[in-house]
């Protein structure tokens with residue numbers, strides 16, 4: 026097991042730099058999630074750690090060793106691909122044991138380790154099948170199994186759940202978390218889904234346009250976002266950003282209020298608006314409210330509420346939870 | 360209606376294609392006395408005497424063995440070098456890759472007949488005239504571009520992630536080639552084996568040019584023995600032709616399924 030350190034790391038394809046000056050220290054055993062919008066460089070960063078992309082600037086340390094120029098096989102890492110990338114001609118057992126057989130480990134040792142991994146992942150009955158004869162979820166588990174069998178120093182996962190349906194996705198999410206707690210191996214997990222990031226990560230790295238926006242625990246990112254971008258990216262439904270007179274009233278360029286931080290009821294400082302859409306989820310009711318000078322705001326109310334489309338409501342942001350941002354998208358200290 | 364028309368057209372084409380072969384088989388089985396009958400008349404008294412004659416006196420046992428050795432070596436070695444070269448072209452990065460690709464492309468475009476003379480001189484220069492090795496090397500060099508191209512177009516369809524997964528699993532390039540990529544390239548392997556075997560089996564020009572000694576000859580050259588300037592041993596020629604055709608027909612029947620798949624594999628990715 027080992028930590029990973031990225032020191033002034035950058036990546037350029039030809040003349041275009043796609044990752045800029047990345048500094049990050051990942052502790053041994055940590056579960057780190059890279060999130061960000063499509064094209065921000067998450068996969069590229071992960072693939073640099075894996076050794077599949079050349080480092081073009083800065084240093085990459087795995088454990089205590091500089092790994093910039095090590096080939097993937099010397100890095101002792103395992104990776105789960107979005108497309109699973111299982112070897113089609115090999116059985117499940119052969120897929121999982123492939124890395125060990127390359128190391129010329131004894132057959133019975135390989136069989137034993139594959140068996141153990143298969144039990145953990147409930148793959149026992151499928152060991153003799155080919156990947157083509159498995160469902161998407163089972164293939165996914167084989168891909169994870171292939172990674173854990175070799176007990177790597179670092180575990181890399183690139184959007185491993187994006188090909189699964191919603192139910193299977195949340196199930197597998199829990200399993201990966203449990204796996205991490207059991208194995209205590211450093212895991213680096215790439216996703217563009219902030220729910221996955223929030224639920225699994227010890228720390229989240231938010232990337233945007235090739236820069237790190239913020240690194241922190243899920244609650245830290247939620248409560249004290251370092252930029253407007255992070256504030257908008259973390260949290261679901263998305264934070265409302267209000268410009269204009271409401272923002273100026275509190276001395277900010279942009280005022281950020283999370284949907285769950287509104288209360289309904291008139292009084293001074295309340296904003297009047299008309300409901301344009303209602304989504305009833307049972308545990309939550311989500312209102313879309315058109316407020317003059319503020320635009321359409323998302324309001325998330327706990328429990329079930331009776332508002333109808335067309336109703337006039339009065340919104341009040343909870344003062345202690347509002348976020349104020351200046352011209353450059355930085356928070357203004359309260 | 361169109362169905363019947365199609366069947367009719369196909370039928371006519373099939374007859375046109377097969378009839379020379381059938382006539383040849385008929386002739387090869389006729390006693391010499393029946394040669395006065397028209398060629399499409401089936402033999403009345405079947406005889407294998409011509410086969411025996413051609414095989415023993417005609418030296419076809421020797422020619423058959425020579426051809427088999429050359430063609431088999433050609434096919435096997437071609438699979439190895441063409442797939443290795445294509446693997447490097449598709450999966451690896453190295454300097455002068457573009458240059459190599461262009462050279463292979465040029466190799467595709469040069470007709471053998473255009474370089475017969477320099478080829479002869481080169482082979483002679485290496486002292487390889489009248490050796491099987493000389494013919495085999497010339498065969499391989501002349502056809503390697505085609506098969507590198509074929510393997511490449513097959514490998515391009517192999518997901519990049521598979522190669523990357525294997526690298527992360529700790530495989531060297533050669534291990535990836537042997538244990539990950541080649542096992543899923545069966546259609547390309549079979550197609551290469553068949554095509555190269557067939558080309559080598561049927562080729563006349565290079566054999567005629569590079570091997571003049573009788574004990575080195577192949578079947579295609581051997582057939583010429585039956586054709587003098589004045590005379591023609593029709594029965595000998597026919598049975599020789601049949602002997603030469605049998606292995607090819609058997610191979611195709613056996614590998615038909617793979618072969619068709621390999622031919623189309625590059626096309627639909």
Ligand SMILES: Nc1ncnc2c1ncn2[C@@H]1O[C@H](COP(=O)(O)OP(=O)(O)OP(=O)(O)O)[C@@H](O)[C@H]1O
Pocket residue numbers: 038043061062063064065066067068069070217
């Ligand atoms: N081989 C390449 N050559 C040039 N540019 C590339 C190459 N690979 C990736 N890029 C660029 O690098 C940037 C980051 O790509 P990357 O695949 O890391 O994004 P990502 O965050 O993983 O996005 P997604 O969520 O869509 O997977 C993109 O702008 C992309 O266009």
Ligand SMILES: [Mg+2]
Pocket residue numbers: 067068069
């Ligand atoms: Mg990606």
